[in-house]
Amino acid sequence: MMPPHPAEPAEGTRPRLDNLTLSRKEGLRALAEAPRRVQPEILTLKQIATLGEAARLEYDHLRSVWHANLGPLKTPQLEALHEDLWDIIASNQQDGDKAKGAVAVDAFPGLGKTTAVLDFALKYHQQEIARAGAFTASGHERWPVCRVGLTSNIGMKDFNRALLEFFAHPGRKSGTAALFVQRALDCVLECETKLLIIDDLHFLKWQDKNGKEVSNHFKYIANEFPVTLIFIGVELGNRGLYSESDARGDITLAQTARRTTPLTMDAYSVRNDKERRQWRKLMLGLEQRLVLARKYPGMLADDLTDYLYTRTTGHIGSLMTLINRGCQRAARTGAELLDEDLLDQVKLDAGAERARKALQKKFERKRMTTKPRSRAAKTASAKTVA
Structure with missing residues (x-):
């Protein structure tokens, strides 16, 4: 006699995944685990x-x-992207005094780029927790992955606050941009974060004041934070991510362009x-x-x-x-x-x-x-x- 409906995990063994947000560390962990x-x-x-x-x-x-x-x-597109990401992440295990290469996953909407990167991030989280444990040697919670989603007209202070929001830092409510970024660096170091995923990068207006500010801030993060940056967006090349100068000849974008590896996903x-x-x-x-x-x-x-x-x-x-x-x-x-x-x-x-x-x-x-x-x-x- 067949049961009236299929067996499922007992109540309470599976978190409510429909009620999580990936802008918080607990949401990412709930999905990964x-x-x-x-x-x-x-x-x-x-x-x-x-x-x-x-x-x-x-x-x-x-x-x-x-x-x-x-x-x-597991489409061919997803598997190919994952292979490239594993190559880059594995090669980015330099000592902290060396800047790590960034990645830009650039594809049209509807091709699964965010889904594929998130799937990779969850696997990376699982791998790191299995390898090194849920806590660092200093007793802090280990958070291998941090994800931040951009909004339109975001500035450097807003971006740093979003980083602190992910880690639920008590100092995320007040402070200057400089204080926020130092607190964010403390979180990354104490939680041994290795991947920083920045989604919806196409919202950033590279040529205006905020855009240049945040672009330069990415360069600072690449230099000072021991993380691999993974950008996700649409037509990032046309929006200036890989440009080596802006319309006025400012070459502040050059370093980002030289350190960023473009990856993509295609339709079937x-x-x-x-x-x-x-x-x-x-x-x-x-x-x-x-x-x-x-x-x-x-x-x-x-x-x-x-x-x-x-x-x-x-x-x-x-x-x-x-x-x-x-x-x-x-x-x-x-x-x-x-x-x-x-x-x-x-x-x-x-x-x-x-x-x-x-x-x-x-x-x-x-x-x-x-x-x-x-x-x-x-x-x-x-x-x-x-």
Whole structure:
């Protein structure tokens, strides 16, 4: 006799990850050290129908949370970025008197750059805690990673305060910019922080007063803090991160440009069979994670592969959003599977919908496909027999 709903970790063993913020150290640790989610059991339509009201609500809630957190997926783009980051972090173990190289992860929105960097940061946190322990030799809590998200028109004092907010420093409420940065340095040294992640760097206006101030401040941090800076943003090159001077010939940006290694992430492409096989592997991996009563082998990888690529133009962020919302609708309406009719009802981001129109024509005219040649030939043969 099957249980009315799948087993899950006992109450209290898993923190409420929907109620955390990565701008606080406790939030990052909770995410890094949370036990792995347990995939809900796939019940049949009959089994779902026999559930009592309370059990049905609980089962649907478990599925809803599961589908909302399907990632991150080990895509080729994510794995390549992680390999580069491990290379750079490992090579940045110089003594404290030497400045460490920085990294800039620069890609268009929806390609998973923040997700990929965060996944790396969580693994790094786990590795450092496992290697060196949760406390330093001086008895302070060890925080291997610090993350700060930028806002528009942020100045040096605001940035330093954000650093102190992450560490919950008691002196974060008052003080000068100089005092804030010294307190931040104390936190980094006492907590043995090794990675400083700065997200949404594109908000920084490099050419105005605040932008230059913070840019120079990054140079100071690179020189004085024993950390590796990881910048995340959109079109950082065009915004001046790698410029060696500004419009007036000021060369204060040169040091940042010379010390920063640009990395990127690309959308999925299906120009050749190798790329099509990568897309198909992604579809098969997603299929295995879906908890829908009527799902079947090939639902995504065969029947919806071209449709999903057209809808999302190969952007992993748009794809995960479409799958998540589609599963929520399929479970709520009782459809219990994904097909084009259901997914056509799911709203998606404006960028994906705008790019879809031009791409769809290429697929309709058979100028593009996501199916490897051998797979496409089998599909055509099957249709002919039918």
